[in-house]
Amino acid sequence: MDPHLLRTFVTVVRRGSFSAAARELGYTQSAVSQHIASLEADLGTVLLFRRPVAPSEAGTRLLEHAGPLLIRLDAARADVMRVAATPNAAITIGASPLAVKPRLSTALADLRRRFPRTHVTVRVLGRQAVLDEVSTGALALGLVDGMAAPSDPLRLPEAAPLTGVVRAAGDDELVAALPLDHPLARRTALRLPDLADARWIDAPEAGLPLAQLRANAEFGGFRPALAYDGTDVAALGALVAGGHGLAVLPRPAAEAAPGVTAVPIAEPRLAHCVEAVHAGALDGPVAGLVKALT
Structure with missing residues (x-):
């Protein structure tokens, strides 16, 4: 399956309209229709009912696979670009709301002393959004929180493969x-x-x-x-x-x-814990930040 066609299919279902999907993707409406027709021809079945726009039984099944497939493709692209790119002086980290703790502020101060030319952006996101954006390379590092027994890891929601999960200090x-x-x-x-x-x-x-x-x-x-x-x-x-x-x-x-x-x-007996998650190799400022957190 062509991933471009699959992304068009997911967008049409999410927006509930061929025209709305075309505006979001920057295509013409006829191009969106051709994408859906090509995908249906490839799979040999109807995926979308047109009036109103709704997935067929086969289309619903395809949707179950589409999200993880597209995330994995984005993760692969990001990983290759990380290898090919020159070192960047800017990093973005994401944290779920309860993961923003004094320990993070201390770690960021340490990072600023060790890498004074690195610009850091902190984004507060939902737990699943943090995992997804780390997987796709939008975040260099993610901090997610939850409850667990003091010696147990968090039961993190399923996301694309993560290279590392490290318990941050201080439950x-x-x-x-x-x-x-x-x-x-x-x-x-x-x-x-x-x-x-x-x-x-x-x-x-x-x-x-x-x-x-x-x-x-x-x-x-x-x-x-x-x-x-x-x-x-x-x-x-x-x-x-x-x-x-x-x-x-x-x-x-x-x-x-x-x-x-x-x-x-x-x-x-439970504790509130924070775990640092990342994809790809740890180096430079991100490695320093993880070390300060853990």
Whole structure:
């Protein structure tokens, strides 16, 4: 399959329109139609119904393969370009919101002292976006966070192959973030299963995802009373303080939020950890940054 045709197919399905896909890709609408027709001819089946635009059963199956295939192609291109390129004085790193910790600031200060001419850009992204962009070469280094037993690695979402995953130093205690007037606010510790029926804020990027809480409590519940689709940890703290629901956070993040009390989670024994992920060989400023983080 021609990857250009496959990318056109994915874009048409995502935009739900041949004309919208043409505008995004910089093609004419007739060129987009020809791409889809060529792909259907290659595979010998109808992939898209035209009115309205929707994938056929075969097209739906192709979509399941298309995302990983295109990411792997982008990753291969980026890897070859890294080998061919001359050393760059600019690097971009990505971090999930709760991975932006004082340790990162210290590591960046060390990087600036050792490589004063290197320009660094830090982007705050969702966990999966960090992994995807490291794989495709858009990020030189990624920092992703999650909960795990102190000696266990994170269960990272599947992405294109990563060359290295390294645990960053300094795990944090996990706490239940509660408003000051909550009935459990004066407790010295809490068990995660005992909180399953509480009102929760579903903030999968700014806090620890509810799916991870369910998995680690080995119990149902953890139903959201409010959804927060953002990456601002301070905004999540304000929602907790306002009584809209609970959240699980690393202790430093919870203690930084006004009107919030942090009660340790004693069971199961879990910690908030950060892992540094990269693709390709580590050298120069990126290698120095990983060393400072770990």
